[in-house]
Amino acid sequence: MSGCGRLTFVDDLGETLRHAWACLERGVKDRRSPFHTPSVATIGLDGRPRMRTVVLRDVDPAARTLRFHTDLRGLKVAEIARDPRVALHGYDARAKLQIRVEGRAVIHADEAVADEAWAGSRSMSRACYGVFPAPGTEMEEGGAFTLPGEEAEIDAGRSNFSAALIHAERIETLYLDHAGHRRAVFDVAAGGAGRWLAP
Numbered sequence: 001m002s003g004c005g006r007l008t009f010v011d012d013l014g015e016t017l018r019h020a021w022a023c024l025e026r027g028v029k030d031r032r033s034p035f036h037t038p039s040v041a042t043i044g045l046d047g048r049p050r051m052r053t054v055v056l057r058d059v060d061p062a063a064r065t066l067r068f069h070t071d072l073r074g075l076k077v078a079e080i081a082r083d084p085r086v087a088l089h090g091y092d093a094r095a096k097l098q099i100r101v102e103g104r105a106v107i108h109a110d111e112a113v114a115d116e117a118w119a120g121s122r123s124m125s126r127a128c129y130g131v132f133p134a135p136g137t138e139m140e141e142g143g144a145f146t147l148p149g150e151e152a153e154i155d156a157g158r159s160n161f162s163a164a165l166i167h168a169e170r171i172e173t174l175y176l177d178h179a180g181h182r183r184a185v186f187d188v189a190a191g192g193a194g195r196w197l198a199p
């Protein structure tokens with residue numbers, strides 16, 4: 001099995017976990033993969049669940065981390081500061097695979113990981129971090145915000161930029177198959193031991 005193709009070893013827990021990581025890794029590189037834009041849930045400041053789409057920027061199965069980028073001024077950063085527990089979700093209809101990741105997020109703003117992430121971002125992506133007023137600010141009209149145009153202005157957005165690293169603790173997979181669905185959960189923080197669950 002290569003990349004995030006069809007799962008062949010459906011009854012092998014180790015293969016199932018490797019396949020899940022491979023699908024997430026593919027999501028980083030392949031813009032058409034549904035795992036390119038997973039949903040990330042945080043616990044809102046009022047205790048309500050809050051979800052949003054993010055772009056998956058990096059996945060490291062060995063370190064069990066997933067990275068996305070975000071504006072330090074956004075609400076999710078305050079939410080993660082208050083409670084770092086997050087969940088990430090994606091469903092790939094072609095691979096017939098749902099992946100749910102639970103873990104803790106760490107926001108990196110000044111560290112090397114953020115510098116590298118900023119250096120690796122395209123100008124178009126960087127420009128978002130110079131939006132004024134700050135993300136989530138109420139405005140009189142929908143278009144009453146500005147984005148930086150000049151390169152120097154775009155670079156100033158670095159102070160609003162952060163790399164969020166999700167440290168995965170638990171991964172759950174649900175693979176749909178005519179012969180019988182397969183649902184598994186893996187305690188990845190504790191060495192990756194997996195168990196089958198009734199679907």
Ligand SMILES: Cc1cc2nc3c(=O)[nH]c(=O)nc-3n(C[C@H](O)[C@H](O)[C@H](O)COP(=O)(O)O)c2cc1C
Nearest residue numbers: 037052053054055068069070071074075076077136
């Ligand atoms: C396709 C798509 C990709 C997005 N990627 C990101 C992203 O990588 N990082 C991010 O902070 N917001 C991203 N957003 C915007 C978020 O979904 C969200 O609207 C915004 O970050 C505000 O969320 P917050 O109020 O919870 O901070 C994306 C939205 C869409 C539709």
